[in-house]
Amino acid sequence: xxxxxxxxxxxxxxxxxxxxxxxxxxxxxxxxxxxxxxxxxxxxxxxxxxxxxxxxxxxxxxxxxxxxxxxxxxxxxxxxxxxxxxxxxxxxxxxxxxxxxxxxxxxxxxxxxxxxxxxxxxxxxxxxxxxxxxxxxxxxxxxxxxxxxxxxxxxxxxxxxxxxxxxxxxxxxxxxxxxxxxxxxxxxxxxxxxxxxxxxxxxxxxx
Amino acid sequence: xxxxxxxxxxxxxxxxxxxxxxxxxxxxxxxxxxxxxxxxxxxxxxxxxxxxxxxxxxxxxxxxxxxxxxxxxxxxxxxxxxxxxxxxxxxxxxxxxxxxxxxxxxxxxxxxxxxxxxxxxxxxxxxxxxxxxxxxxxxxxxxxxxxxxxxxxxxxxxxxxxxxxxxxxxxxxxxxxxxxxxxxxxxxxxxxxxxxxxxxxxxxxxxxxxxxxxxxxxxxxxxxxxxxxxxxxxxxxxxxxxxxxxxxxxxxxxxxxx
Numbered sequence: 001x002x003x004x005x006x007x008x009x010x011x012x013x014x015x016x017x018x019x020x021x022x023x024x025x026x027x028x029x030x031x032x033x034x035x036x037x038x039x040x041x042x043x044x045x046x047x048x049x050x051x052x053x054x055x056x057x058x059x060x061x062x063x064x065x066x067x068x069x070x071x072x073x074x075x076x077x078x079x080x081x082x083x084x085x086x087x088x089x090x091x092x093x094x095x096x097x098x099x100x101x102x103x104x105x106x107x108x109x110x111x112x113x114x115x116x117x118x119x120x121x122x123x124x125x126x127x128x129x130x131x132x133x134x135x136x137x138x139x140x141x142x143x144x145x146x147x148x149x150x151x152x153x154x155x156x157x158x159x160x161x162x163x164x165x166x167x168x169x170x171x172x173x174x175x176x177x178x179x180x181x182x183x184x185x186x187x188x189x190x191x192x193x194x195x196x197x198x199x200x201x202x203x204x205x206x207x
Numbered sequence: 208x209x210x211x212x213x214x215x216x217x218x219x220x221x222x223x224x225x226x227x228x229x230x231x232x233x234x235x236x237x238x239x240x241x242x243x244x245x246x247x248x249x250x251x252x253x254x255x256x257x258x259x260x261x262x263x264x265x266x267x268x269x270x271x272x273x274x275x276x277x278x279x280x281x282x283x284x285x286x287x288x289x290x291x292x293x294x295x296x297x298x299x300x301x302x303x304x305x306x307x308x309x310x311x312x313x314x315x316x317x318x319x320x321x322x323x324x325x326x327x328x329x330x331x332x333x334x335x336x337x338x339x340x341x342x343x344x345x346x347x348x349x350x351x352x353x354x355x356x357x358x359x360x361x362x363x364x365x366x367x368x369x370x371x372x373x374x375x376x377x378x379x380x381x382x383x384x385x386x387x388x389x390x391x392x393x394x395x396x397x398x399x400x401x402x403x404x405x406x407x408x409x410x411x412x413x414x415x416x417x418x419x420x421x422x423x424x425x426x427x428x429x430x431x432x433x434x435x436x437x438x439x440x441x442x443x444x445x446x447x448x449x450x451x452x453x454x455x456x457x458x459x460x461x462x463x464x465x
Contacts, residue, residue, distance in 0.1 A: 024366070058252065058256070066366065066367065069367060072438070072439050076439050083256070085405075089408070093367030093369065095368070095409075096439065097361060098406060099253075099406070101405035102405065102408035102409045103405055111404070111405040112256050113255060113256060113258035
């Protein structure tokens with residue numbers, strides 16, 4: 001009965017609501033669902049406070065979309081200065097005002113001075129834009145360059161969905177796994193309503 | 208070409224003139240470009256991010272970039288004036304900025320000003336808009352009329368940040384579609400602001416928007432209380448902005464609606 005009702009409502013919505021509005025609503029709902037996932041709430045509730053406790057002031061967040069737009073507010077609340085970068089020009093609307101870079105993370109070291117950031121977070125980029133090992137290698141190298149020596153590089157990714165980046169030479173050469181606060185060197189969340197693969201965060205310091 | 212000796216562009220940062228009306232500048236001979244801040248915040252975050260050791264080094268670089276951008280539009284150095292207020296601090300220097308603008312407008316016999324729309328996006332943008340309106344109101348006392356045309360930059364929207372769109376109701380706006388030559392000039396001018404290249408990449412070079420400024424009540428917050436600087440930055444809150452705005456208007460004995 002409920003399914004029939006949903007289908008009926010869907011049909012009416014398709015007939016009455018313009019496609020643009022429908023798409024916008026769909027994305028708004030999806031954004032809400034994603035930002036409520038435990039793997040995303042972890043960033044706001046655990047990761048950012050731990051970075052603040054570790055005396056981080058300047059943070060780079062790679063890959064900004066509607067579902068992680070709240071990160072700017074969280075950073076402001078904690079007194080973190082947030083910079084964002086996304087290759088998609090449409091992501092500009094979610095970026096840090098005046099500190100959003102429309103560009104490729106692999107070339108961030110051409111935009112920002114070496115050793116500037118206290119921490120960089122690249123979440124959901126590997127496999128979602130940076131797809132091949134060469135790209136991952138270049139992205140991690142660029143992040144290790146713009147992060148301070150001993151600064152944090154945090155990589156969020158989906159094991160099983162993308163090639164394991166941890167064997168890349170740049171990881172061994174430039175990064176050291178690190179425990180952040182009371183956390184182990186990585187934290188993994190099981191598959192959820194949106195993602196069919198686990199979501200894992202690996203914590204590193206730059207050598 | 209238009210004789211624009213009595214027109215001034217008053218913007219907050221080196222690069223705002225290009226974002227707002229860069230494509231029009233090559234046509235406006237004799238126009239005055241007034242840049243209120245030096246583009247270098249004192250906290251050094253932006254300076255260090257771009258590899259500058261001091262705020263002064265960063266400010267010097269931005270001045271050089273501005274000069275280069277304006278030279279593309281054939282605007283000579285003597286028509287570009289910087290008030291040298293530190294970036295992010297116009298709201299704390301409203302009185303001094305207004306007095307400086309009064310002097311420049313008098314010297315240059317300014318009759319039309321292009322400036323920022325009040326949109327709650329960047330605190331310096333709103334503060335410059337206020338300083339311009341205060342200056343114009345002071346001039347009106349002596350019977351001189353100066354018209355204000357405003358340009359949109361960025362503000363908070365329902366879903367994220369909205370760029371180059373007026374706060375609704377937009378009213379009667381002029382949307383200037385840029386031709387290939389104008390787009391090319393604007394692209395070159397944006398590129399001249401090299402230290403800001405990554406940030407400027409998001410701005411449109413397809414059209415520029417203008418509208419005649421409507422009166423604004425400075426006892427209220429812009430953009431239906433949705434301030435980016437309130438949401439994203441701890442440097443200036445909406446409450447503080449209101450206090451500074453009202454205090455500045457009181458200093459000049461001006462009404463809160465300008």
